[in-house]
Amino acid sequence: MTASIQMWDLGPSPNSKKVRLALGYKGLAHERKAVNPTDRAEIIAVSGQPLAPVIKHGDTVIFDSGAILRYLEANVKREPRLFSADYDTMAAIERWEQFAKVELTPPVGAVFGQFFSDKKDPKAAEEANRGYNAAARKLEAALAGREWLVGSTMTAADVVCASWVAQGVLGPKEIAWHPVQAYFASTLKLDPECRSVRGWYDRINRYDAALA
Ligand SMILES: N[C@@H](CCC(=O)N[C@@H](CS)C(=O)NCC(=O)O)C(=O)O
Numbered sequence: 001m002t003a004s005i006q007m008w009d010l011g012p013s014p015n016s017k018k019v020r021l022a023l024g025y026k027g028l029a030h031e032r033k034a035v036n037p038t039d040r041a042e043i044i045a046v047s048g049q050p051l052a053p054v055i056k057h058g059d060t061v062i063f064d065s066g067a068i069l070r071y072l073e074a075n076v077k078r079e080p081r082l083f084s085a086d087y088d089t090m091a092a093i094e095r096w097e098q099f100a101k102v103e104l105t106p107p108v109g110a111v112f113g114q115f116f117s118d119k120k121d122p123k124a125a126e127e128a129n130r131g132y133n134a135a136a137r138k139l140e141a142a143l144a145g146r147e148w149l150v151g152s153t154m155t156a157a158d159v160v161c162a163s164w165v166a167q168g169v170l171g172p173k174e175i176a177w178h179p180v181q182a183y184f185a186s187t188l189k190l191d192p193e194c195r196s197v198r199g200w201y202d203r204i205n206r207y208d209a210a211l212a
Pocket of ligand 1: 010013014015016037050051052053063064065066
């Protein structure tokens with residue numbers, strides 16, 4: 001019997017989504033605590049830093065989404081696996097994590113920035129769509145004839161990339177969470193030609209407990 005898990009969750013954040021997907025995929029029961037975007041006192045008291053997500057497993061506190069995925073796999077529940085015992089598979093997963101950081105995070109981050117900026121710049125939104133869809137087309141090519149980015153099962157590569165792709169394919173429930181999500185729905189759109197990406201995303205997104 002594993003210790004209880006609490007997650008401090010910033011609903012619209014891709015990094016929080018990553019952890020919700022990992023918890024859902026591993027079938028780990030947990031309590032989600034909504035992070036107040038304007039008051040980080042609680043998350044700082046728990047973890048010593050202000051960024052979400054954070055988890056607490058028994059007395060152990062972990063922050064940083066990538067660290068949390070690794071902690072869950074190494075310490076809480078090994079199967080179903082998000083990582084691998086195989087060197088080449090680990091390298092491939094980590095390359096996709098890097099891809100998400102370098103190619104998906106900047107355009108999605110730019111749209112978050114636009115939402116919170118007093119001066120909306122239509123050119124910045126166009127640029128974000130270009131960057132996001134250029135990355136989506138690389139995912140589309142990688143998914144040709146296959147279900148998952150690495151190997152024959154879902155891995156952290158899929159979870160991490162899908163968490164950022166999410167912001168261009170939001171459903172009604174997510175759009176209702178916060179005005180930033182409605183802004184995304186009207187600003188950032190996955191190219192409809194990326195059909196494999198769409199199907200792949202839907203296969204992953206069913207593990208998001210916040211959408212159950
Ligand atoms: N490296 C961290 C980054 C966490 C992060 O940047 N969290 C953002 C949301 S995605 C946050 O809490 N930002 C402060 C804010 O939104 O006020 C991770 O992967 O978890």
